[in-house]
Each structure stands twice: as structure tokens, then as C-alpha cells.
Amino acid sequence: MKYHPDRNPSNPVGANNFREVKAAYEIVGDEEKRQQYDDFGHSAFDENGQGHARHGGFGQQHGGFDDIFGGMFNQRQQQRYQPQPEKGSDIIASIEISLEKAVEGCVQQIKLPNNPQLLDVSIPAGIDEGQRIRVNGKGNPGSLGGPHGDLLVEIRLLEHETFTRKGLDLYCMIDTPFTTAALGGNLKVPTFTGYLNIKIPEGTQAGRKFRIKGKGIASMKGNAVGDLIYEVVIPTPTELTEQQRALLEQLVALN
Incomplete structure (x- = not known):
């Protein structure tokens, strides 16, 4: 390839070198010619010599690039299109967890298809509905010895009797007696970790919201924390x- 005429259009030295390579290739690839070369050396193919098997000598120029390198090219093509190992496909499975487990994080067991063993999956704190956890190498096997695919665990949140999640915020409806709403006072309200007291101002109307900063859900990434509303x-x-x-x-009579 280095001395091919197409790469050396105006280099007579390169052309001569190419002819020598071509002739050497023909001798090495032919059993009869190899034997003649072993018996008579270079003169076996010298047109000025005694005529020992002159066909296919060094000085001939018939044949071309494919004659010399065709075998090599075909071999590379076969290697190129030979089937290669491929990674296996992923498995998608869904699990249901409580809102408390999603907020605090947990370890959940999951059963894989066609596998009797249970797999422990770590659920990070703060995960939300529809988000997926990737477990490397627990998917379907690959072809031709390729690696296994991955397991994708999709989260489904169970409905909570007290709290509703919206992003990183938690919402809670609190029953407030009419007298407390009208006159004002303290009200005991639930949290995930217990209870706290909030102040209800005099004349509070239904639908009014009270926001407790930083009492919501901590993000899986970063330092953001939602609120409790x-x-x-x-x-x-x-x-x-x-x-x-x-x-x-x-x-009523007073009004």
C-alpha cells in the first residue's frame, strides 16, 4: 500500500518497489515458485538468465492492487461483519412504596421475572412518583457472551391518608373548629415525625394555607428542601x- 502507484503517481522508485513487492508476494504464495526460488535463487525469475520459469517474474507488471492485497481485504471484511457480543436488554419493573418510605428512603425487595430470588433495591430518600432506579447488570443476558442489561425499577407511590406530595412540598388538610377559626387559638397538627402546634389567627377562613418552611421533602440531589403546607x-x-x-x-339573633 505504501508503494502503490496510486499513492506515488510521479515516483518511479516507489513504482519499482511496488513491482518487487508484488513479485515477492506471488513467489511466496505459490508452492512451485517458492521451490524454484529455493533451488535457483533470484536468477530463477531473471529474464536475462537461462529461462528458469520466467512466468511471473519480478519485471512483469500484470495484475493490480487487488491481486496482492485482495486476500487481506477479504479477511478484514469478514472480521468487520462478524457478529459481535451485544449487551442484553433492560428489564423494567415497578414497585409500590408508601409516602413515608419515599421521603425517608428504604431498602425494598423485588422479584425479577424468571428468577425465584428476591433482590434488595436501595430506594434513595426523596424519590418521587414515576422516577426510576437503575441497577446495573440485573437485566437480560447479552448475546455471544455480551454483558447483562440493567434493571430499571419504577416507583409508584401509595396514597397517603393525611399528606399529599407535590414536588418537594407536602400538603395536609387540617380540620379547624369553627370557634377556633372565629376566635383564634392554637391547633395541633400532624407531621411525619409527630405533631406541632400552629397559631390560628382570629377570623381565619376556610381554605387559608399555613406554610412551615423546611418541613417538606429533601431533594435526592442537592440541598433543596420543600415545605409543609x-x-x-x-x-x-x-x-x-x-x-x-x-x-x-x-x-344569629345578634347579627
Whole structure:
């Protein structure tokens, strides 16, 4: 390839070298010519010599690039199109976890298809609905000895009886007695770790929200933390005692 005429259009030395390489290739690749070369040396193919098997000598120029390098090229083509090992496909599985586990993180067991063994999967704190966890090498086997694919675990959050998640924020509806909403006071409200007291101002209306900074969900990445948001609900009593009814009637009369 180095001395091929196409690469050396105006280099007679390169052309001569190419002819010598070509002739040497023909001798090495032919058993009869190799034997003649072993017996008579270079003169076996010298046109000025005694005529020992002159066909295919060094000075001939028939044949071309493919004659010399065709075998090499075909071999490379076969190697290029030979099937190669491929990574196996991924497996997608979904699991349901509680909101508490999503907020705090946990280790969850999952059963893989066609595998009786349970696999422990680490659930990072702060994960949200629909997000996926990648477990390397736990997917389907590869072809021709290729590596296994991965396992993708998709998260489904169970509905919580008290809290609703929106991003990193937690929302909670709090029943507030009419008297507390009208007169003001303290109200005990739930959190994931217990309870706290919040102050309800006088004249609070239904639907009013109270935001507790930094009491929401910590992000899986970075230092961001959401808030805990309480929304006031003022329930209407369905059954009243005689005394309660009388007091309410007096209140109406005052208005």
C-alpha cells in the first residue's frame, strides 16, 4: 500500500518497489515458485538468465492492487461483519412504596421475572412518583457472551391518608373548629415525625394555607428542601345538642 502507484503517481522508485513487492508476494504464495526460488535463487525469475520459469517474474507488471492485497481485504471484511457480543436488554419493573418510605428512603425487595430470588433495591430518600432506579447488570443476558442489561425499577407511590406530595412540598388538610377559626387559638397538627402546634389567627377562613418552611421533602440531589403546607378546613357539625343549637340561634339573633 505504501508503494502503490496510486499513492506515488510521479515516483518511479516507489513504482519499482511496488513491482518487487508484488513479485515477492506471488513467489511466496505459490508452492512451485517458492521451490524454484529455493533451488535457483533470484536468477530463477531473471529474464536475462537461462529461462528458469520466467512466468511471473519480478519485471512483469500484470495484475493490480487487488491481486496482492485482495486476500487481506477479504479477511478484514469478514472480521468487520462478524457478529459481535451485544449487551442484553433492560428489564423494567415497578414497585409500590408508601409516602413515608419515599421521603425517608428504604431498602425494598423485588422479584425479577424468571428468577425465584428476591433482590434488595436501595430506594434513595426523596424519590418521587414515576422516577426510576437503575441497577446495573440485573437485566437480560447479552448475546455471544455480551454483558447483562440493567434493571430499571419504577416507583409508584401509595396514597397517603393525611399528606399529599407535590414536588418537594407536602400538603395536609387540617380540620379547624369553627370557634377556633372565629376566635383564634392554637391547633395541633400532624407531621411525619409527630405533631406541632400552629397559631390560628382570629377570623381565619376556610381554605387559608399555613406554610412551615423546611418541613417538606429533601431533594435526592442537592440541598433543596420543600415545605409543609396546611390548608384550613372548617367542618360543619351534623348533630347539635339543644344547648349548642340555642347558642347558635342567639348568635344569629345578634347579627
